[in-house]
Amino acid sequence: MKKFITHYLAGALLLLLFANSTLADTSIYSIRVDGLACPYCAYGIEKKLNQIDGVKFMDMDLEKGIVTVEAKDTTLDDQQLKQLFQDAGFTYRSKQESVK
Amino acid sequence: MMPLKKAQISALALFASLLSLPALAHDPVFGLGPHVLFKGGIEIAPEVHISKAGDDKGTELGMGLTYGLTGDWAAGIEIPYIDQSDASGSSSGQGDLTLFTKYRFWREDSPGLQESMTVAFKLKTESGDDEVSTGTTDSILGLAYGYEGRKWYRWTALRYRFNQEDDAGLRRGNKLLFDLVGGIRLKQTGYREPDTVWLLELNGESGQTAELNGAELSNTGGTQWFVSPGIFWTKRNFAVKAGVQIPIASNLNGIQQETDYRAKLVLEWHL
Numbered sequence: 001m002k003k004f005i006t007h008y009l010a011g012a013l014l015l016l017l018f019a020n021s022t023l024a025d026t027s028i029y030s031i032r033v034d035g036l037a038c039p040y041c042a043y044g045i046e047k048k049l050n051q052i053d054g055v056k057f058m059d060m061d062l063e064k065g066i067v068t069v070e071a072k073d074t075t076l077d078d079q080q081l082k083q084l085f086q087d088a089g090f091t092y093r094s095k096q097e098s099v100k
Numbered sequence: 101m102m103p104l105k106k107a108q109i110s111a112l113a114l115f116a117s118l119l120s121l122p123a124l125a126h127d128p129v130f131g132l133g134p135h136v137l138f139k140g141g142i143e144i145a146p147e148v149h150i151s152k153a154g155d156d157k158g159t160e161l162g163m164g165l166t167y168g169l170t171g172d173w174a175a176g177i178e179i180p181y182i183d184q185s186d187a188s189g190s191s192s193g194q195g196d197l198t199l200f201t202k203y204r205f206w207r208e209d210s211p212g213l214q215e216s217m218t219v220a221f222k223l224k225t226e227s228g229d230d231e232v233s234t235g236t237t238d239s240i241l242g243l244a245y246g247y248e249g250r251k252w253y254r255w256t257a258l259r260y261r262f263n264q265e266d267d268a269g270l271r272r273g274n275k276l277l278f279d280l281v282g283g284i285r286l287k288q289t290g291y292r293e294p295d296t297v298w299l300l301e302l303n304g305e306s307g308q309t310a311e312l313n314g315a316e317l318s319n320t321g322g323t324q325w326f327v328s329p330g331i332f333w334t335k336r337n338f339a340v341k342a343g344v345q346i347p348i349a350s351n352l353n354g355i356q357q358e359t360d361y362r363a364k365l366v367l368e369w370h371l
Binding site for chain 2: 034035036037038039040041042043044045046047048059060061062063065086087088089090091
């Protein structure tokens with residue numbers, strides 16, 4: 001009986017961990033940024049975004065002035081993004097968020 | 101300090117001409133641009149300058165370190181190693197250490213375009229080996245404007261160098277430098293792809309006559325103009341800048357060696 005309970009608890013724990021990882025929110029942020037003219041100068045944006053816990057991926061479309069960020073269990077708010085892009089040397093305009 | 105010979109004064113003038121404010125990121129190769137560095141960012145920039153003016157030849161190896169204090173303000177240090185020769189011989193050693201700062205006081209961002217203006221200051225300390233040091237603490241003040249789009253670039257800048265008098269009574273003339281630069285990115289690439297910008301600079305220099313114990317040295321000072329083709333190649337956080345200064349007009353006082361060429365290669369990492 002003791003062995004059965006141990007196995008049951010271990011299984012329940014694994015199920016809980018699996019459910020937690022698959023149900024976690026992954027958000028895709030599409031951020032409009034002005035001043036993006038050259039890729040080299042924009043490296044500071046990548047560095048600053050990657051310092052945020054939960055940011056899993058980022059990319060930039062310099063032609064459209066769009067920075068795309070994939071973040072898990074993290075909310076990026078306007079004030080935070082405004083400061084981040086100011087520190088990187090660019091101007092934050094707006095963001096759109098969708099859930100993956 | 102050893103007495104100054106004509107060739108030494110000439111060599112001092114040659115290497116004084118290599119002093120410039122650091123070029124950050126997408127700045128011109130020889131001129132001053134408005135770029136700073138992102139807050140908390142570190143730039144490591146080893147570079148080499150080569151110069152030839154008649155019998156006067158020089159190579160300067162430098163290491164620049166820059167830190168982004170804010171998104172609009174950067175400061176750093178440069179440590180050069182100089183090897184120079186002229187008709188009277190050659191010398192080499194650690195050059196004068198310099199401290200610099202740049203502050204971007206205006207920036208206008210729009211989609212795919214950034215315009216900005218920066219004020220810059222550099223202090224060259226009297227810290228190098230006697231053989232290659234100017235023996236003075238000099239300063240440079242600069243003002244730069246830049247227009248940077250996805251295809252076209254243009255910059256303009258003014259710099260003024262204030263030279264002090266050394267222990268032997270030699271005071272090199274102050275110098276005014278002017279830059280007008282255009283650039284083009286022929287192919288617009290993505291963020292993680294290699295990116296190339298071609299540059300063409302017009303660099304002007306006007307130097308006052310030097311003085312030795314208050315007496316003007318007639319064979320010093322004057323005006324020179326250069327056309328300088330260059331390239332700026334980058335991939336993500338790594339950049340290579342290279343260019344050659346070719347003299348197109350010269351009005352030097354008295355008898356002086358005219359510049360044959362100057363060349364510059366810079367590697368940059370943003371960390």
